[in-house]
Amino acid sequence: MSEKPAYTKPLPDLRPEDAPFWEAMKEHRFILPCDDAGKPFWYPRKYAPGTLSATSWTDASGTGTVYTYSTHFIGPSKAYKGNPPHIVALVDLDEGPRMMTILVKDEDGYPSLDPDDVAIGMKVQIVFDDVTDEITLPKFTPAN
């Protein structure tokens, strides 16, 4: 029986209003918060930004376009030491909102995409990386 090494990279702060998102992620479903007119926004909040209207959740495609990226040669903590560079990106989702993610290869363990394989405007799609028993992170990989 192989056991995953302990995950030591940053984990999300968990707030009550975020619970539906992380629950869905655990089930490998990608959902977005919407305002009372059905318009999706990001990042999730209990009340919609700008109007403070009631909100709901909607299923999302998990596809989008790279708006920009930065190849990180140094990470924010010791957990990144010795790792190859990781690529933090902002992705414009097909539904409209822009979100931060990390660009990876669609392989076991989701290793970082090679910096040479990234470009602004590239089409990407979500992959679900179960980094702990509780947390699944939305990472993105080049679209098929």
Place this chain on the structure above:
Amino acid sequence: MAEGTPDVKEARRMLGKGICIAGVGETEQGIISDRGSFELLAEVTRTTLDDAGLQLSDVDGIVTAFSFVESTLMHSTTLADYMGMKPGYFASVAVGGATAPLMAVQAAMAIDAGLAEVVLCVRGDNTRSGISSSGMIAMAREMSHGAYEAPFGLTTIGGYGLLAQRYMYEHDIPQEALAAVVATQSEHAALKWNAMLRDAVTVEDVMNDRWIATPFHAMDCSLVSDGAAAFIVTTEARAKSMKKKPVYITGIGEGFSHQYISEAESVASVRDGLGRAGRRAMEVAGITPQDLDVAEIYDSFSFTPLIALEGFGICGPGEAGDWVMEGNAKLGGNLPMNTHGGLIRQAHLGAMHHIVEAVLQLRGEADDSDKTEFNGGNHQVPDAKLAITNGSGGILAATSALVLSSEPPSAA
């Protein structure tokens, strides 16, 4: 002077009282492991009071910032207690890199409201020597959204990198433009007595440096340093009996576009949001970019001043890189910028040193040639009368700008 909107007129009314900076001071900068945070603040307060010709008992207001090392929710009064003061006005300002100009605005408003007449604005910390590694990680995470950015391994450097790479993509800006900012400021830091990095570097040196997060090499990034700086804000009437020529605050302005970098709408919206600070400060002062003699522009990264120069209307969109590469920002150029070396060559204390340097320039005292023990040189812009300076907190999130003048606002 053009007619302003009512709020601009109100800002002019306040500054028309002759709100000025009557004293400045700065400590050595760099790695100062033998002095604590409050000790540095007291040391620079002594220097600054000497500069103005004041006693501590003359100060009736204190505005401070925050500390990464000395954790307190009451920073201004904790320092007042440490220094043995009983100020009638006190405030701690905490808007990251925008803090220093906001401290000046806070002091001006306190004076206008009759809460104080002589306000000490002081910021310093032993950030480099005193911070713990968990403190450093917490500081890095501070700039990220804790749920939707931090888990992707974003660093502050990379957060700026995201915007910088999009800016370079949209305007076809070469890497050399960023390197030219570093090379320019390194020539200025070589003359500034307390700059941490005193060697002049070339564009090639920067281009060949190690990567931290694209598009930034190590030399494109600001320093982490220990040190302190301060300035005293007062009225023209009180400044007349002090030692130094007053430097007037003739324009103030703020601008905000987003908190988290994921929330920034576009390069244009960020440029416009932070640019409002400088455009409004110039509107209040009744000046245009062509009137400026010197610009002390917040430079957390080599990219940072480029988008600010464009936002303030000093350069057109996408034109600041060429403007710097053509030598306009150098001493002797059209609008010398960061004549003290800035955050990337002198030290990182938010925008405190930008304000101190602007005041020294407008007093004609930015010549460190007499500081032979520090191998100082002359970084004075001849006959400088008008300066703009700014600071930005977060990842170009919140910006505050000042226009400073050697002449009172009525004559502007």
